[in-house]
Amino acid sequence: MSFTVAIDGPAAAGKGTISRAVAQHFGFAHLDTGLLYRAVGRRMLHGEDPVGAAGRLRAADLEGDDLRGPDVARAASKVAVIPEVRAALVDFQRAFATRAGGAVLDGRDVGTVICPDARVKLFVTASAEVRAERRLAELVGRGLDTDFETVLADVRERDARDSERVEAPLVAASDAVVLDTSDLSIEAAVARAIATVEEAR
Secondary structure (H helix, E strand, C coil), X not given: CCCEEEEECCCCCCHHHXXXXXXXXXXXXXXXXXXXXXXXXXXXHCCCCHHHHHHCCCHHHHCCHHHHCHHHHXXXXXXXXXXXXXXXXXXXXXXXXXXXXXXXXXXXXXHHHHCCCCCEEEEEECCHHHHHHHHHXXXXXXXXXXXXXXXXXXXXHHHHHHHXXXXXXXXXXXXXXXXXXXXXXXXXXXXXXXXXXXXXX
């Protein structure tokens, strides 16, 4: 029997960390749906048509350290506004969500579009400034040369693109539990998410 947990939220809010921890705690499979768009974005940067790339996407395309780079992240946000790209990736995500043993999917529109009937929906958020600080630490830790103002501008630009797009805009599902991690430690945020899933079970 399938049990789907949908976790949405803006970039660097902590949804990936929380999703992986929840999946590990309950023994569920995990899918970072953003990697699908990053993989398509990477192919676009290499000269491929994004719609065609989305249609040909395979599990092996979700590998590679460069998927986490800023150039690919920007490309992912751009291809994500293309309706045909989103449509091509829906079936992949829905099939993953209904696998036996349970699944956790995190992204921007999992609870609203991909899995509107998910047993648990979380919307993980944080202030733009806090998210920029987290993203800056991550990028600097990977050896990239950038600064807070640049990263903050990028976060705000991405938020606007994600929330203002016509197709599946970033928004909390009406029945989602909102988890603001601005002032929470990772441990506290994970504990709250696990408690929410436990309650639904």
